[in-house]
Amino acid sequence: MTHHVRWGDQVDRIPDRPTTATAPLDDLRHTPLGRIPIARARTVALSDTRTTDRPSRLDVAAFGSSI
Amino acid sequence: MSPETVAAAAGRIAEHAVAHRLDAVRVVLHGGEPLLAGAAGLAGVAAELRRQLDPVTRLDLRMQSNGVLLTEEIAEVLVDHGVAVGISLDGDRAANDRHRRYANGASSHTQVLRALALLRRPEYRPAYAGLLCTVDLANDPVRVYRALLAEDPPHIDFLLPHANWERPPPRPPGVPTPYAHWLLAVHRQWTADGRPVPIRLLDSLLATATGGVSGTEAVGLAAADLAVIETDGSYEQVDSLKSAFDGAPATGLDVLTHPIDEVAAHPMIAVRQAGLAGLCATCRSCPVVRQCGGGLFAHRYRPGHGFDNPSVYCTDLVRLISAMSAGDDAGDRPVTRPATIPAPRRPPADGPPEPSGPSGGPPEPGRAAAASPRPGPSRATAPPEPGRPAAASPRPGDSLAPAILDDLGSGYGGDDAVGQLAAIHLAKTRALLVALSPAAATSSVAAAGWDLLVDLDVTAPDAVREVLAHPFVRRWAHRCHDRPALADLGRLAAVAAAAAIRAGATADLAVPVRDGVLDLPTVGALVVPDADRPAAVSVSAGGVRVRAGDTDVTVRPGDTAVTARPDGAGHPAGWRPVRRVPGRAPVLIEDTDPYRDCYQDLPVAPRLSGPDAARWQRHLDAAIRRIDAEAGEYAPGVGAVLRAVVPLRPDRGGRQRSAAAATAFGAVAVTPAPDDAALAVLLVHEVQHLKLDGVLDVCDLVDRGDPRRVRVPWREDPRPVEGVLHGTYAHLAVADVWRRRPGAAAGAHHRRYRDWTAGALDTLLDLGALTPAGERFARRMRATVDTW
Ligand code: SF4
Numbered sequence: 132m133t134h135h136v137r138w139g140d141q142v143d144r145i146p147d148r149p150t151t152a153t154a155p156l157d158d159l160r161h162t163p164l165g166r167i168p169i170a171r172a173r174t175v176a177l178s179d180t181r182t183t184d185r186p187s188r189l190d191v192a193a194f195g196s197s198i
Numbered sequence: 199m200s201p202e203t204v205a206a207a208a209g210r211i212a213e214h215a216v217a218h219r220l221d222a223v224r225v226v227l228h229g230g231e232p233l234l235a236g237a238a239g240l241a242g243v244a245a246e247l248r249r250q251l252d253p254v255t256r257l258d259l260r261m262q263s264n265g266v267l268l269t270e271e272i273a274e275v276l277v278d279h280g281v282a283v284g285i286s287l288d289g290d291r292a293a294n295d296r297h298r299r300y301a302n303g304a305s306s307h308t309q310v311l312r313a314l315a316l317l318r319r320p321e322y323r324p325a326y327a328g329l330l331c332t333v334d335l336a337n338d339p340v341r342v343y344r345a346l347l348a349e350d351p352p353h354i355d356f357l358l359p360h361a362n363w364e365r366p367p368p369r370p371p372g373v374p375t376p377y378a379h380w381l382l383a384v385h386r387q388w389t390a391d392g393r394p395v396p397i398r399l400l401d402s403l404l405a406t407a408t409g410g411v412s413g414t415e416a417v418g419l420a421a422a423d424l425a426v427i428e429t430d431g432s433y434e435q436v437d438s439l440k441s442a443f444d445g446a447p448a449t450g451l452d453v454l455t456h457p458i459d460e461v462a463a464h465p466m467i468a469v470r471q472a473g474l475a476g477l478c479a480t481c482r483s484c485p486v487v488r489q490c491g492g493g494l495f496a497h498r499y500r501p502g503h504g505f506d507n508p509s510v511y512c513t514d515l516v517r518l519i520s521a522m523s524a525g526d527d528a529g530d531r532p533v534t535r536p537a538t539i540p541a542p543r544r545p546p547a548d549g550p551p552e553p554s555g556p557s558g559g560p561p562e563p564g565r566a567a568a569a570s571p572r573p574g575p576s577r578a579t580a581p582p583e584p585g586r587p588a589a590a591s592p593r594p595g596d597s598l599a600p601a602i603l604d605d606l607g608s609g610y611g612g613d614d615a616v617g618q619l620a621a622i623h624l625a626k627t628r629a630l631l632v633a634l635s636p637a638a639a640t641s642s643v644a645a646a647g648w649d650l651l652v653d654l655d656v657t658a659p660d661a662v663r664e665v666l667a668h669p670f671v672r673r674w675a676h677r678c679h680d681r682p683a684l685a686d687l688g689r690l691a692a693v694a695a696a697a698a699i700r701a702g703a704t705a706d707l708a709v710p711v712r713d714g715v716l717d718l719p720t721v722g723a724l725v726v727p728d729a730d731r732p733a734a735v736s737v738s739a740g741g742v743r744v745r746a747g748d749t750d751v752t753v754r755p756g757d758t759a760v761t762a763r764p765d766g767a768g769h770p771a772g773w774r775p776v777r778r779v780p781g782r783a784p785v786l787i788e789d790t791d792p793y794r795d796c797y798q799d800l801p802v803a804p805r806l807s808g809p810d811a812a813r814w815q816r817h818l819d820a821a822i823r824r825i826d827a828e829a830g831e832y833a834p835g836v837g838a839v840l841r842a843v844v845p846l847r848p849d850r851g852g853r854q855r856s857a858a859a860a861t862a863f864g865a866v867a868v869t870p871a872p873d874d875a876a877l878a879v880l881l882v883h884e885v886q887h888l889k890l891d892g893v894l895d896v897c898d899l900v901d902r903g904d905p906r907r908v909r910v911p912w913r914e915d916p917r918p919v920e921g922v923l924h925g926t927y928a929h930l931a932v933a934d935v936w937r938r939r940p941g942a943a944a945g946a947h948h949r950r951y952r953d954w955t956a957g958a959l960d961t962l963l964d965l966g967a968l969t970p971a972g973e974r975f976a977r978r979m980r981a982t983v984d985t986w
Contacts, residue, residue: 152599154618155896156625164632164662165652172632175596175625176679178895 203431204243206453208250214458215255223251224258227281233267237275244279248850260284260327265313266306273322277801280850282327285314287349288334289342296334314349315713320795321804321847328353335368335376339383347395350684355398355414356381361510363500378517385522391683400522406489407523417515419491422470425461427453433461469505470495478506486519597896603971606893607978609886609930610831616838619892620667623863626895627666630675631690637678638687643708643732647691650698650705658701665697668719668786669842669865670793676861677793686712688732696721698737699755708732711746712792718742721755723790725772777811779818779843787814788842788865797857797867803845810845818843820874821881828878829935835885839864839892843881846870856880860891875939882935886928899923899972908961911954919967923976926958930979937986956983 154160156175159167199207215223225247232240244259251257261276265285276283288294291307300306317326329351331342346354358377361367369376385400402412412418426434426447431454434447449464461467469476474487481492492498493509500507509515598606598618605615631651638644655662665671671693678685688710696718698705709716711729718724726733726746733746741754753773779785787806788794795802806814822840826833841864849855849869854876856868866884871877893899900920907916912925933951936944959980962968968976 152602152614152618153595154621154625155596155598156622156629157595158593159625159628159632160621163652164628164635164655167628167632169632169636172629175629176633 199243199429199431201242201246203429203453204246205250206431207427208247210453210458211247212250212254215251217459220255222256222258224260225251226260226262228262231264231267232261233263233265233272237269237271240272240281241275241279244275244281248279252850258282262286262330264306264310265317266309268313268316270316273316273325276325277322277847278850281325283317283325284327284330284353284355285310285317286331287314287329287346288331289337290345293334293337293342293345296336297332311349318350318713319715319804320792320802323795324799324801326352328355330355330357332357332359333377333380334359335370335380339380340387343384343387347391347683351395353396353398356384356400357416358494358497358511358514360496362497363503363507363510366510375514375517377511377514378521381514381518382521392681394681394683403489403519403522406491407519412491416494417489417491419473419488421473422467422495425449425458425467433458435464435466466505478508480508484508484516486516486523489519489523490515598893600974603893603897603975604978606889607975609927609934609979609982611835611889613834613838616835616889619889620838620864622892622895623672624663624667626863627672627675630672630679631666631693634675634678634685634687634690637682637685638690641687643710644687644690646707647688647694647709650694650707651690654694654697654701654703658697658703661701661703662697664700665693665720667841667864668791669862670788670791671719673793673796673859673862673865686710691732691735692716692718695735695737695742699742702739703737704739705735705737707735709735715790715792716744716746717790717792718755719791720776720786722753722773722775724749724751724753725774727772774805777806777815779815779822781819782822785818785822785840786842787811787818788844791842793862794842794844794865794867796859796862797844797846800855800857800867800869801847802867803847806845814843814845814870817871817874817877821871821877824874824878825882828938829882829931832882832885832931832935835889836881839885839888840866840881842866843868854880856884858884858887858891860888860894863888863891863895879932879935882931883928886931887924890924890927893975894920897971898969899975901967901969904967906965906967908965910958910961919962919965922958922962923968923972926955926962926976927979929958930955930982933986934982952983952986955979959983 159172159175211223211225214220227240227243235243240261247259248257257280259279259281261281261283263283263285265283265287268283275281287310288297291305294307294310295305314326316322329346329349331346331354333356343354359367367377373379381399384397388394388397388400398414399416402414402417404410406412406418412420415422415424428434431452433449433451433453433456435449449461449466451461451464462471474482477487477492478498481487481490484490490509493511493515495505497509497511498505498507602615602618605611606619611619631648635648638648651662674686674689678687689712691707691709695705695707695709699718699721709718710732711726714725714727714729716724716726716729716733716735724744726744726749728748729746731746733744733749736743741752743752744750749772751773753775755775774790776790777787779787789803789805789811822836825836844865844867846855846857846867846869854869854871856866858866866881866888868877868880868884871880900923902920904919907918908922909916910922910925912929917925929951933948933955936948936951939948959976962976963973963980
C-alpha cells in the first residue's frame, strides 16, 4: 500500500514501509578495523571534526521546559 | 566578609545592574584565599549573591584560588551555586615551586594538581574556569605551556609580573624584550598545536588586531569596568594597583553608604574609562595602541608622574604585538607546522595513499556544497529524484536512500530507518578510531590497546560493536581529533579492555587511570586513588584484576561485589559497575564515563547513590513503556538510538532540562523528572535531535555557508538555520506526544508546540537556506503537521 505526498506541483509515491537498503558507510562496519584504509577513515572522520574552512555542526541541542 | 557586608555588596551590584540594564555581571571572589571560608562560608556568600542578582541579571560568578584547600564538599558547593574557579598555576613542579610554597617551604604543587584532578571530573568540571599563570623568565615557556595544557583547562591566562617604572621587572642583560620572547614562544607552540585551548592574553591581542574586543584589562582600550569590594565593605580599585604604592587602590567609598556609580565616577577609575583619551601622549601616538591600550594600568606607575606613562613593559608589548600581527614570531626558532597525525604504524596493504591529517586534509567530498557562498542552494534547483542520493557523496552508499530520508522526515522513522542511523553512528566511530590509530602508535599504552582492539574485531566482533556503539566512545574519539594536542590516546586501552571483558577473552594490558578513576566503557569504573601511572589490567575468566599504586583488586563485571586480594589491599568500595535500565538492556544510566560532561552549561550529576539509581531505573523503564504505549511511532527511534541516559544535576531555576550532543550519538542528558510522563516527553524530544544528527552525519540538509540567524519562538537568541531545523524536528515530536494525551493542559501544550513547529517550517521553507534534500525533508515534516 502506498500513500501520496504532495509538494509543489509534484506528486511522489512514497511507500509506507521504505524498501530495505544497506545503511550508509557499510564498508566501515564490515571491513575489520585493521584493514580499513586510513584515507577512507580520515575522510569520514573529518566530517565529525573541526575544519578551518567550514563551520562545525551544531553539536549540543538543549531543551528547557516547565512541563 | 560578614553576612551583612555580603548582603550590602550584593544589593549594590543588583541596584547597579538594574539601573544600567546590564545583561550580565561578573563577580569574582578572590583573596587572600577564598577557600579559607570553607564550604558553608562559600555557600552562604554565593547563595546571597544569587538570591539578589539572579532575578535581575545573568550572574557570572567566579573565584580565584590556589586550589590547595579544595575538597569534594567545596566542589559540590561550587557546582551547586554555579561558581567557576580559576586556579593559579605557574607550570610544572619546578616552575610552580619558585613562588608558590607553604610558609615552611614545602611544595604545594601536589595539592594543586589534586585540586585540578577534582575539577576535571565530569561532575565538577563546570566549576573549572581555567588556569592563571604568572610569567617567570626563569621557567621555560614551552614547558610551562605544556604543563598547563596537561591539566586540560577550559582557559589559560598569562599575567606579567607586578612591576612599574619605580620597580622595573627583571631583564637579563642583552635581552631587550625577554617577556615578549617568552610569550612568543608560547604563542608559537600554541599556534602549532592548533590553539587547543583559549589563552586570554593572546586571544585578546588577536581579537583587537582585527577590531575585536579584548577579554582582559591587561591589554586593549576597553573601559575599565571593575571595582573591588574589600572584606570590610570598602570599595577599591583593582588589586594590582597595590603594587604601585601604599594606598593606591583606595577610593574612600563603601557599600553601606555609596552606590557603584560613585565608584565609577572616582577620578582614577574615570580616567580608565576614557579609552584612548585616558592614555599618555606616547601611547596615544603609538601604532599598536588599539591592541596594547597602554598595558595594565598598574604597570604605568612612575613616582612623580602617577599613571600618565606607557607600561613598564612597553618594549615587550610592542615586540609581542608586532610579531604576532606580522606572523613574524619565529624568533630564533622555526615556526612549527600545525600538528598532524604521524604516519601509520601498520598501513593497510590495500589502502590508497593518505591525505594529510585532520587539519590539513581535503574537504570531505559530499560536503562541498555546504561551503557554497550565499546565496545558498538555488530555490530553482529541482528536488532530487527518488533513487538519487540527497547529497553529493564521495561514494555510492555514503548517503541515506530517499525513501529512508522521507520516512525520517515525517518525524517518525520505522525500524529500518532508525536502524540505519545507529549503523551510521557505529561506522563513524570506527572511522574515527582508524583515523586515530597512526597517532596511537606513538604511545605504547595506546598502541597495545589498538592492537588488542584490532584482534578482537576479528575474533569477537559483537563485543567490539557493543563497546564502540557507546555514545561516549565516539565523543572521546571526536575530542582526540578535535584537539590533537590534548588527545587522550591512552583511552584506546580502556576501550580494548572493555571489549575483551565483554568478549570473555584473556588479555593483559596497561590502562590509564584518569583523575583517580579507571573507567571501562559499558562495563564500569574503579576508583584508584593515588595511581600515578597506568593500571595493570588482567582480563580472564576469573574476572578483571587491576593493580595500580596500592590497589590490587579483582572485579567481576556485572557483580556489584568486589573481591579484595587476600592481603587486604584494595578498595572494595571503589568498583562502580555500570547500571542498566531493567528490561532495556542496551540503555545505560551513565554516571561514570569521563567524557559524559559534553552538554555545555548543563552540569552532569556525580555517581548516583543506590536509591537514586533505582529511582532513575524505575522512571526510565516507565517512561519508555509510556512511549511504546502512547506514541508508538517514536518507539523504534528510542529503541534503536537510545543507548545511555546521563543524569544531570537539578536545574537551579527548577526547570526540566535535557540535552543531546551530535558527537555523543545515542546519549540523552536529563535532569531528574517529576514523573515518567514528563520524562517521556524529554526522551522523545532528545531522541529526535539524535535522529536528525544521524541524518546530518551523511546528508546535507542545510546550506552551512548561510550565515543568517533566524528568530524562533522557543528561544530568545536568533538561531542558525541548522538550529532551527533541529528545534522544529524535535518540537514536532513533542507536539505529537501531547496531541495523544488527554486533558485540557495536554491540548494547550500540543497547540503551542504545533504552532511553533508549523511557523518554523514556514520560515525554513521560505528562507532558501535548505538544500534540495533539506527542503524535501522539511516538506515531509509539514505533511505530518498538516494531518493533525
Ligand atoms: S606599546 Fe607602549 S607606547 Fe604603545 S600603547 Fe603600549 S605601552 Fe603605550
